[in-house]
Amino acid sequence: MTQVFENNDLQPVGYGRMLRKEDARLLRGRGRFVDDVQLPGMLHLAILRSPFAHATIVSIDTSAAEASPGVRAVVTGETLKGLGLAWMPTLSNDVQAVLATDKVRFQGQEVAFVVAEDRYQARDALELIDVEYDVLEPVVDVRKALSPDAPVIRTDLEGKTDNHVFDWETGDEEETNRVFAAADVIVKEDIVYPRVHPAPMETCGSVADFDPVEGRLRLWSTTQAPHAHRTLYAIVAGIPEHKIQVIAPDIGGGFGNKVPIYPGYVHSIVGSIVTGRPVKWMEDRSENLISTGFARDYIMRAEIAATSEGKILAIRTNVLADHGAFNGTAAPVKYPAGFFGVFTGSYDLQAAHCKMTAVYTNKAPGGVAYACSFRITEAVYLVERIVDALAYELRMDPAELRLKNFIRPEQFPYTTKTGWVYDSGDYEPTMRLAMEMAGYDELRKEQAEKRARGELMGIGIAFFTEAVGAGPRKNMDILGLGMADGCELRVHPTGKAVVRLSVKTQGQGHETTFAQIVAEELGIPPADIDVLHGDTDNTPFGLGTYGSRSTPVSGAAAALVARKVRDKAKLIASAMLEVSVADLDWVKGSFQVKGDPGRSVTIQEIAFRAHGAGDLPDGVEGGLEAQICYNPSNLTYPHGAYICVVDIDPGTAEVKVRRFIAVDDCGTRINPMIIEGQVHGGLTDGVGMALMEMISFDEDGNCLGASLMDYLIPTALEVPDWETGFTVTPSPHHPIGAKGIGESATVGSPPAIVNAVVDALKPFGIRHADMPLTPSRVWDAMRGRATPPI
Amino acid sequence: MQVTMTVNGTEHTREIEGRMLLVHFLRDVLGLTGTHWGCDTSNCGVCVVWLDGEPVKSCTVLAAMAGGHEVRTVEGLAEGAELDPIQEGFRQCHGLQCGFCTPGMLMTCRALLDRNPDPTEGEIREAISGQICRCTGYSSIVRSVQWTAAHEAAAAATKEEAVAP
Numbered sequence: 024m025t026q027v028f029e030n031n032d033l034q035p036v037g038y039g040r041m042l043r044k045e046d047a048r049l050l051r052g053r054g055r056f057v058d059d060v061q062l063p064g065m066l067h068l069a070i071l072r073s074p075f076a077h078a079t080i081v082s083i084d085t086s087a088a089e090a091s092p093g094v095r096a097v098v099t100g101e102t103l104k105g106l107g108l109a110w111m112p113t114l115s116n117d118v119q120a121v122l123a124t125d126k127v128r129f130q131g132q133e134v135a136f137v138v139a140e141d142r143y144q145a146r147d148a149l150e151l152i153d154v155e156y157d158v159l160e161p162v163v164d165v166r167k168a169l170s171p172d173a174p175v176i177r178t179d180l181e182g183k184t185d186n187h188v189f190d191w192e193t194g195d196e197e198e199t200n201r202v203f204a205a206a207d208v209i210v211k212e213d214i215v216y217p218r219v220h221p222a223p224m225e226t227c228g229s230v231a232d233f234d235p236v237e238g239r240l241r242l243w244s245t246t247q248a249p250h251a252h253r254t255l256y257a258i259v260a261g262i263p264e265h266k267i268q269v270i271a272p273d274i275g276g277g278f279g280n281k282v283p284i285y286p287g288y289v290h291s292i293v294g295s296i297v298t299g300r301p302v303k304w305m306e307d308r309s310e311n312l313i314s315t316g317f318a319r320d321y322i323m324r325a326e327i328a329a330t331s332e333g334k335i336l337a338i339r340t341n342v343l344a345d346h347g348a349f350n351g352t353a354a355p356v357k358y359p360a361g362f363f364g365v366f367t368g369s370y371d372l373q374a375a376h377c378k379m380t381a382v383y384t385n386k387a388p389g390g391v392a393y394a395c396s397f398r399i400t401e402a403v404y405l406v407e408r409i410v411d412a413l414a415y416e417l418r419m420d421p422a423e424l425r426l427k428n429f430i431r432p433e434q435f436p437y438t439t440k441t442g443w444v445y446d447s448g449d450y451e452p453t454m455r456l457a458m459e460m461a462g463y464d465e466l467r468k469e470q471a472e473k474r475a476r477g478e479l480m481g482i483g484i485a486f487f488t489e490a491v492g493a494g495p496r497k498n499m500d501i502l503g504l505g506m507a508d509g510c511e512l513r514v515h516p517t518g519k520a521v522v523r524l525s526v527k528t529q530g531q532g533h534e535t536t537f538a539q540i541v542a543e544e545l546g547i548p549p550a551d552i553d554v555l556h557g558d559t560d561n562t563p564f565g566l567g568t569y570g571s572r573s574t575p576v577s578g579a580a581a582a583l584v585a586r587k588v589r590d591k592a593k594l595i596a597s598a599m600l601e602v603s604v605a606d607l608d609w610v611k612g613s614f615q616v617k618g619d620p621g622r623s624v625t626i627q628e629i630a631f632r633a634h635g636a637g638d639l640p641d642g643v644e645g646g647l648e649a650q651i652c653y654n655p656s657n658l659t660y661p662h663g664a665y666i667c668v669v670d671i672d673p674g675t676a677e678v679k680v681r682r683f684i685a686v687d688d689c690g691t692r693i694n695p696m697i698i699e700g701q702v703h704g705g706l707t708d709g710v711g712m713a714l715m716e717m718i719s720f721d722e723d724g725n726c727l728g729a730s731l732m733d734y735l736i737p738t739a740l741e742v743p744d745w746e747t748g749f750t751v752t753p754s755p756h757h758p759i760g761a762k763g764i765g766e767s768a769t770v771g772s773p774p775a776i777v778n779a780v781v782d783a784l785k786p787f788g789i790r791h792a793d794m795p796l797t798p799s800r801v802w803d804a805m806r807g808r809a810t811p812p813i
Numbered sequence: 814m815q816v817t818m819t820v821n822g823t824e825h826t827r828e829i830e831g832r833m834l835l836v837h838f839l840r841d842v843l844g845l846t847g848t849h850w851g852c853d854t855s856n857c858g859v860c861v862v863w864l865d866g867e868p869v870k871s872c873t874v875l876a877a878m879a880g881g882h883e884v885r886t887v888e889g890l891a892e893g894a895e896l897d898p899i900q901e902g903f904r905q906c907h908g909l910q911c912g913f914c915t916p917g918m919l920m921t922c923r924a925l926l927d928r929n930p931d932p933t934e935g936e937i938r939e940a941i942s943g944q945i946c947r948c949t950g951y952s953s954i955v956r957s958v959q960w961t962a963a964h965e966a967a968a969a970a971t972k973e974e975a976v977a978p
Binding site: 047276308738 | 830832833837840841844845846847848849850851852853854856857859886887888890891896900903904905907909910911912913914915916919934937938939941942943944945946947948949950951952953954955
């Protein structure tokens with residue numbers, strides 16, 4: 024801790040610990056979040072939602088609501104139908120109702136909206152809308168969704184006679200079966216990753232301001248992907264794209280919850296068009312939990328084959344995926360299961376195979392969210408859980424089993440049996456560092472002593488490899504939009520600069536780290552570099568921030584655009600110093616004449632000359648700026664070793680996370696303070712998912728996690744003081760060697776915690792227990808009743 | 814109904830509906846948007862302000878109940894350009910990321926330090942346990958409070974030295 028204090032005044036011209044530029048406004052209550060936007064004449068919008076999971080809409084009577092004080096408009100699905108706006112595309116080439124017309128398909132679905140003078144009046148009027156429903160049998164149990172007698176949810180899709188969304192397969196089934204048939208040991212486990220919710224502290228919302236004279240729409244919205252949203256609004260609403268300005272101001276956490284377009288955003292646009300006034304919509308917490316993008320909901324059968332000496336040979340899995348009522352998964356089009364294909368983990372296998380079926384149920388849509396790196400959370404949980412189950416069967420130490428099977432450093436770039444090309448990695452040092460920090464051998468000794476006394480202590484390990492930074496445009500797009508990112512850099516005459524990004528921070532600190540990336544390349548202090556983002560009118564096109572893609576994609580763009588500026592600066596410097604370009608050396612911040620370091624010009628002097636009087640070299644235009652669109656050649660593959668220590672109270676079955684050691688390798692480290700913060704946040708998510716969080720439903724499809732009293736999120740009392748470490752294995756294809764870090768800890772921590780709990784329960788003969796490991800579920804496990812949560 | 818309250822040292826009188834929540838009064842009526850709203854159920858604490866020096870969740874206090882009382886919000890922490898030490902502590906120790914829970918956290922932590930200038934880690938965690946942060950994992954918030962406590966203690970010692978004969 025003393026180290027933290029000592030480092031506080033570091034002001035690096037480039038990489039290093041640097042205090043954040045965005046903090047000044049956020050600490051003073053001067054942040055500008057969507058709900059802080061106040062426009063003259065602004066109205067407020069509230070949404071009427073379905074109380075039923077599955078019901079036909081017989082009639083809607085809005086007359087009383089329309090007559091309610093302050094009400095300016097009441098809009099139903101029938102109104103939207105007339106405008107051709109009742110349905111909109113999802114990010115997975117499905118459609119979703121903007122307002123229900125025929126029937127409702129999940130509890131909380133949007134049925135009508137009211138626009139009124141203030142929030143209270145809008146809410147009052149909702150209660151006066153009279154909807155007659157004809158309740159239908161809901162599909163709640165995902166295992167029964169494909170039964171022949173299951174009610175068909177998507178009757179809106181022509182010819183649809185079942186609840187099937189897609190089948191997906193990866194790896195070589197025949198080869199995998201062959202390896203399994205010859206293996207000494209096969210371990211099989213049914214593993215559930217329950218439905219959870221990102222629940223950012225700021226809920227979703229928007230302020231729409233349509234100017235009918237200019238035909239121009241301004242939309243402040245809680246979006247992680249302002250440019251992609253703008254394009255989709257142009258397609259959905261028919262407003263020309265150049266007349267739409269999407270502004271993502273300060274965002275109060277995203278975690279994937281703010282990637283999709285929600286009906287509410289469209290409602291605010293329609294509301295503004297209909298009333299001719301700005302319209303604000305902010306959902307409340309229950310609306311956020313019951314209707315916006317959930318995460319996970321995979322039922323997985325995992326099988327692992329190995330030799331009796333502990334050489335892992337193959338992994339195969341069968342997955343049933345619950346996608347809710349509409350397939351709203353935000354993933355690259357060719358990856359309907361996201362990047363689940365990396366379920367082969369960090370191990371050198373002979374074969375692997377996965378078969379997946381996705382189904383519709385009467386639950387909210389979503390699936391890819393909560394810092395999941397496009398389903399890598401599920402993949403890593405699967406492999407790290409089944410590897411531990413194998414260790415249990417072989418009576419091997421789980422650390423030893425992993426060390427024995429790691430992909431070796433000389434095997435990189437490594438192509439997995441499911442076709443992913445891991446760019447770089449050196450796993451053993453990362454694992455050894457985590458074990459050393461934890462004092463692994465001493466912990467095992469302590470555990471043995473405690474077990475002898477009947478105390479329950481567990482040590483859990485997880486080792487993960489992530490695939491982040493989507494992605495190469497040759498095979499990754501969202502609704503046809505390539506996953507590249509633009510970046511523009513201008514150096515002003517006085518040597519101050521502005522860099523414009525297509526990605527958007529939701530708390531990750533882009534205004535600081537991106538200034539540092541440019542500073543490292545140009546030698547301009549970060550304080551002199553403004554980072555602009557979140558406003559489509561002022562930034563280049565790109566696909567936004569999610570899936571840990573900002574540093575891998577946009578960070579590369581920022582480094583390369585700065586190098587372009589530096590290349591131009593070099594031409595100008597050669598004229599200023601009257602030497603050839605070949606005779607110049609770049610020493611961060613200035614060009615020097617080779618062999619004569621006294622003769623040099625700084626980047627600031629060059630900037631002034633670029634904009635100033637006097638001739639420039641032939642062919643060199645005035646100004647000092649550049650732009651780029653970066654298309655990554657591959658994903659980046661960060662890795663990490665996590666060790667968790669838990670104690671379980673045998674009397675109450677309460678799990679206490681005593682220690683958590685996280686060693687992460689995200690390649691080149693731009694700002695270690697921010698990296699540590701990203702890791703801490705993800706570890707806390709992991710405690711939530713492993714021990715507390717779950718969105719569950721009763722048999723009628725009522726959501727039982729509809730408030731923060733029912734959906735439990737960790738507070739400061741449930742988490743330990745995190746212990747972090749790092750190794751550095753740069754990405755060979757990334758311009759600065761950096762890999763993503765935003766989601767590593769969310770991906771890696773749940774299996775470490777569950778493995779620790781299962782390890783603590785070893786005396787009861789437990790090999791697996793599903794999340795969330797609440798006291799009642801642990802209590803059941805201790806009594807041999809470790810039933811799945813769904 | 815008419816309500817009069819003092820917010821950050823300034824008295825305000827407004828005509829409001831009896832059902833208006835304090836958080837909406839501060840944000841929508843006075844335009845003090847530093848105080849946030851997050852859950853409706855008193856679980857998240859992003860709306861914490863002081864009512865007569867005590868932290869309260871302003872989403873479950875009626876504006877009318879604050880009539881005749883003193884309210885302090887995050888906007889009332891800094892004095893001009895100078896941050897309150899708790900704000901500086903959060904800055905130094907990366908105690909915030911998205912900044913949405915921060916105003917409430919700052920008000921609670923300031924109140925803790927006013928009451929207990931040298932809290933243990935456990936006391937800090939207990940004090941902020943009615944509030945949720947989705948970004949930081951809390952360790953850095955704990956460190957921010959410890960940083961502030963250490964710096965305020967050092968500043969007090971310097972002051973004492975200066976006045977000593």
